[in-house]
Amino acid sequence: MIRFSVNGERIETSVAGDTPLLWFLRDNLELTGTKFGCGMALCGACTVHVNGEPTRACVTPISTLAGKKVTTIEVIGKSPIGKKVQDAWLSEDVVQCGYCQSGQIMAATALLTKTKAPSDAQIDAAMSGNICRCGTYNRVRAAIKVAAGASKPAAAPAAKPAAKAKA
Amino acid sequence: MKQLARNASVSTTSTATSRRDFLKASAATGGLVIGFNLFTGNRIAHAQAAPPVVPPNAFLRIARDGSVTVQVKHLEFGQGVMTSLPMMVAEELDCDWSKVRSELAPAAPQYAHTMFGMQITGGSSSVVNSFTQMRTAGAMARSMLISAAAAQWKVDPAQCSTANGSVIGPGGRKAGFGEFADAANALKAPEKVALKDARDFRIIGKPTRRIDAPAKVNGTAKFGLDVTPKMIPNLHTAVVKHPPMFGARVAKIDASKVNGLPGVTHVVQISNGVAVVAKNFWAAKKGRDLLQVTWDFTNASKASSADLKKAYRDQMQKPGAVAKAGNADAVKTAAKSVTAEYDVPFLAHAPMEPLNCTVEFKGDGCEIWVGSQFQTVDQGAAAKVAGLKPEQVKLNTMIAGGGFGRRANPASDYIIEAVEIAKEAKVPVKTVWTREDDIKGGYYRPMYVHKVSAGLDAAGKIVGWDHTVVGQSIIAGTPFEPFMVKDGVDATSVEGIADTPYDIPGMRATLHSTKDGIPSLWWRSVGHTHTAFVMETMMDELAKAAGQDPVEFRRGYLAKHPRVLKVLNLAAEKSGWGSKPAKGVGRGIAVHESFGSVCAHVADVSIDKGQIKVLRVVSVIDCGLVVNPLTVTAQVESATAYGLSAALYGQVTLKDGEVEQSNFHDYPVLRLNEMPKMEVHFVEGGTMPTGVGEPGTPPVAPAVANAVFALTGKRLREMPFKV
Ligand code: FES
Numbered sequence: 079m080i081r082f083s084v085n086g087e088r089i090e091t092s093v094a095g096d097t098p099l100l101w102f103l104r105d106n107l108e109l110t111g112t113k114f115g116c117g118m119a120l121c122g123a124c125t126v127h128v129n130g131e132p133t134r135a136c137v138t139p140i141s142t143l144a145g146k147k148v149t150t151i152e153v154i155g156k157s158p159i160g161k162k163v164q165d166a167w168l169s170e171d172v173v174q175c176g177y178c179q180s181g182q183i184m185a186a187t188a189l190l191t192k193t194k195a196p197s198d199a200q201i202d203a204a205m206s207g208n209i210c211r212c213g214t215y216n217r218v219r220a221a222i223k224v225a226a227g228a229s230k231p232a233a234a235p236a237a238k239p240a241a242k243a244k245a
Numbered sequence: 246m247k248q249l250a251r252n253a254s255v256s257t258t259s260t261a262t263s264r265r266d267f268l269k270a271s272a273a274t275g276g277l278v279i280g281f282n283l284f285t286g287n288r289i290a291h292a293q294a295a296p297p298v299v300p301p302n303a304f305l306r307i308a309r310d311g312s313v314t315v316q317v318k319h320l321e322f323g324q325g326v327m328t329s330l331p332m333m334v335a336e337e338l339d340c341d342w343s344k345v346r347s348e349l350a351p352a353a354p355q356y357a358h359t360m361f362g363m364q365i366t367g368g369s370s371s372v373v374n375s376f377t378q379m380r381t382a383g384a385m386a387r388s389m390l391i392s393a394a395a396a397q398w399k400v401d402p403a404q405c406s407t408a409n410g411s412v413i414g415p416g417g418r419k420a421g422f423g424e425f426a427d428a429a430n431a432l433k434a435p436e437k438v439a440l441k442d443a444r445d446f447r448i449i450g451k452p453t454r455r456i457d458a459p460a461k462v463n464g465t466a467k468f469g470l471d472v473t474p475k476m477i478p479n480l481h482t483a484v485v486k487h488p489p490m491f492g493a494r495v496a497k498i499d500a501s502k503v504n505g506l507p508g509v510t511h512v513v514q515i516s517n518g519v520a521v522v523a524k525n526f527w528a529a530k531k532g533r534d535l536l537q538v539t540w541d542f543t544n545a546s547k548a549s550s551a552d553l554k555k556a557y558r559d560q561m562q563k564p565g566a567v568a569k570a571g572n573a574d575a576v577k578t579a580a581k582s583v584t585a586e587y588d589v590p591f592l593a594h595a596p597m598e599p600l601n602c603t604v605e606f607k608g609d610g611c612e613i614w615v616g617s618q619f620q621t622v623d624q625g626a627a628a629k630v631a632g633l634k635p636e637q638v639k640l641n642t643m644i645a646g647g648g649f650g651r652r653a654n655p656a657s658d659y660i661i662e663a664v665e666i667a668k669e670a671k672v673p674v675k676t677v678w679t680r681e682d683d684i685k686g687g688y689y690r691p692m693y694v695h696k697v698s699a700g701l702d703a704a705g706k707i708v709g710w711d712h713t714v715v716g717q718s719i720i721a722g723t724p725f726e727p728f729m730v731k732d733g734v735d736a737t738s739v740e741g742i743a744d745t746p747y748d749i750p751g752m753r754a755t756l757h758s759t760k761d762g763i764p765s766l767w768w769r770s771v772g773h774t775h776t777a778f779v780m781e782t783m784m785d786e787l788a789k790a791a792g793q794d795p796v797e798f799r800r801g802y803l804a805k806h807p808r809v810l811k812v813l814n815l816a817a818e819k820s821g822w823g824s825k826p827a828k829g830v831g832r833g834i835a836v837h838e839s840f841g842s843v844c845a846h847v848a849d850v851s852i853d854k855g856q857i858k859v860l861r862v863v864s865v866i867d868c869g870l871v872v873n874p875l876t877v878t879a880q881v882e883s884a885t886a887y888g889l890s891a892a893l894y895g896q897v898t899l900k901d902g903e904v905e906q907s908n909f910h911d912y913p914v915l916r917l918n919e920m921p922k923m924e925v926h927f928v929e930g931g932t933m934p935t936g937v938g939e940p941g942t943p944p945v946a947p948a949v950a951n952a953v954f955a956l957t958g959k960r961l962r963e964m965p966f967k968v
């Protein structure tokens with residue numbers, strides 16, 4: 079039996095201890111927001127928080143989690159910083175295919191939790207482990223600055239004046 | 246209806262869409278449902294066969310609460326069609342944008358690409374082929390809502406107008422679209438509708454945030470990989486052991502170490518390997534790794550990249566099949582000549598979401614959930630393997646984590662194997678490819694070599710250009726061969742050369758299409774991935790040889806292509822071309838036409854510890870009428886990042902038939918700290934959109950190579966670049 083918590087829920091499981099947390103989340107709990115990209119801690123798609131630390135779930139066997147707290151994308155919006163990050167991701171229209179973005183958001187939330195106003199170099203250091211094949215990197219950076227309050231969110235696009243359409 | 250007639254006369258697009266082209270079917274859920282079909286013959290049959298909930302022939306559905314759901318016929322894999330196609334509908338429907346939703350359409354004839362005749366996402370054509378179609382669907386629905394409202398109010402429809410999701414009648418009467426949805430649904434579709442004049446657009450052209458973003462920032466978006474037993478009871482996971490060399494076959498299976506593994510339920514031999522089926526991924530993966538397979542290598546390709554390159558380079562010395570038939574003899578007697586040889590490697594697409602496909606056999610059919618760019622082809626291939634008719638295969642399109650061409654495989658490889666496994670195992674199965682399976686799995690952008698000899702006269706004008714390309718054909722052996730290979734020339738191997746906008750005298754291009762047995766496929770921008778690199782670095786070399794500025798030199802060959810010239814000039818202007826870059830920085834330019842659009846990049850680079858660092862890219866794109874500026878900007882940045890990954894790092898190499906790379910440590914891709922600062926500018930104009938997803942990729946590599954030359958004096962002629 080391994081006991082830990084996921085998103086505040088107590089988990090007691092007899093699933094094989096070498097099972098990576100990523101697959102425990104996805105297959106056993108059906109929490110599919112955490113993504114599989116490489117399985118080797120190379121891409122960051124599977125990033126979750128373990129006791130608040132950004133962690134690659136694909137290389138974290140559940141046997142190492144006894145007594146620990148796991149947080150995933152599904153609830154990160156309940157934390158004030160996670161919410162700010164998600165809001166900034168929307169205002170900056172960061173996502174494209176979106177597949178890497180759970181991991182990006184978890185990494186960015188961890189960064190901003192530790193470092194309130196990260197410099198570009200700090201953003202580089204914290205975020206370069208998260209691959210985005212769609213190349214959303216510049217908007218990821220911009221959104222982190224917005225979430226940090228260092229820059230203003232992009233204004234909601236204004237509607238063009240409506241030309242009245244007649245039948 | 247006077248206003249309508251007037252609108253029609255000034256409309257910029259074809260408005261002669263008649264009722265025959267439309268299908269109207271009623272939804273049991275109520276509301277107005279509009280479908281539209283340019284290609285299928287049996288429209289009536291479709292209308293009658295419409296299932297009760299969401300008729301698959303519908304493009305849009307207006308519910309009683311006024312919400313508008315648009316069925317998007319293309320795959321959403323990052324390019325933004327779940328937003329841009331609904332924008333076109335909403336523009337003409339005049340609805341409330343905040344009430345617009347977007348769903349991916351399943352495979353069905355009515356969702357065929359209007360130019361290709363089958364359901365396809367590719368060629369950077371999703372927006373252009375949908376532009377009139379989606380707008381017409383919106384306009385028809387609007388007209389029917391007005392008719393329904395007018396009938397209810399007992400007024401002349403001409404006295405009614407619409408605004409932001411409401412019909413407005415005489416005397417200040419106003420009611421939301423939802424109120425008329427049922428009544429409108431009972432009406433005949435109008436014979437003809439007028440489309441708006443572009444000047445009156447208020448949604449098209451407006452920066453619009455993505456509809457699919459909220460679900461993608463909170464983890465609720467369901468990709469193909471996210472199909473779970475909650476959706477499909479008893480869902481199993483399969484991981485496949487593919488042959489270690491392309492073309493090898495299973496000779497013997499030893500499953501002794503796999504049998505009895507907890508969770509493993511089946512070991513299934515399929516046409517391209519052996520699958521281990523289990524209750525979950527981890528068990529299946531463990532089983533796959535323990536499985537012993539003896540392979541028959543009789544028909545396997547034992548090629549090595551180094552040998553292929555040598556063979557290609559030998560072949561390159563002689564001309565091949567003629568792709569452009571100019572006489573390049575003048576090169577031999579030119580005042581100055583430049584000869585250069587170029588190499589580009591095999592490339593894997595490496596979309597962020599590894600390939601996967603879910604299949605369930607039930608009743609007398611089978612259902613598939615997959616992120617596919619080729620729904621019609623994949624549905625047909627699945628049916629064949631399943632022993633069913635295509636209409637017995639329901640193919641649900643799942644949003645995909647990238648694709649870049651890999652999900653548009655004429656061979657339907659990852660769909661076929663999933664069907665084979667589910668059929669044999671007799672349980673619902675989701676296949677999951679690991680990253681290693683993806684990188685080693687073939688269907689690469691082929692390796693190519695080029696040789697160019699070009700000559701200048703004493704005044705520095707080009708007098709001849711002799712160009713030879715060698716490499717595998719992407720199209721040969723596919724159903725596209727009859728249309729795209731002519732006289733031994735696969736058009737995709739020489740696109741960007743044979744049809745270059747540069748007016749180059751004495752230009753000859755020839756092609757050797759090799760047969761090496763390495764599965765090949767289109768990779769974001771297809772042939773342009775290598776042809777733009779060669780064309781645009783050679784133009785730079787010739788400018789240098791002529792003693793001219795690279796922009797000025799190019800201008801001299803673009804008199805007949807004002808659109809390309811304009812993009813080139815704007816890129817020069819916006820990037821401060823001509824001003825001196827900072828010390829230690831080199832600046833290079835490249836411009837290329839592809840997918841109906843023109844894109845130029847100006848790259849600023851430095852070199853740090855032997856590594857190229859791309860500091861800034863200023864981009865200009867002319868993609869005709871811009872539907873969503875946010876998407877266009879994002880896609881130009883995306884295409885740039887994708888091209889940079891290839892220019893700086895990308896290569897798949899073969900050694901004795903085996904792929905040497907496996908994951909992101911040895912197949913590196915661009916990361917956040919390597920992303921240049923970017924500026925994207927548009928050349929406004931045009932009444933129709935042109936391609937956006939791919940045109941940003943081709944000019945990246947040459948712009949960087951030219952910048953490195955400006956900085957170091959060294960020409961880069963091999964990708965990935967080494968300095
Ligand atoms: S899947 Fe864990 S880092 Fe890539």
Ligand code: FES
Pocket residue numbers: 173174175176177178179209210211212213214323597646647
């Ligand atoms: S948004 Fe597609 S991989 Fe990042």
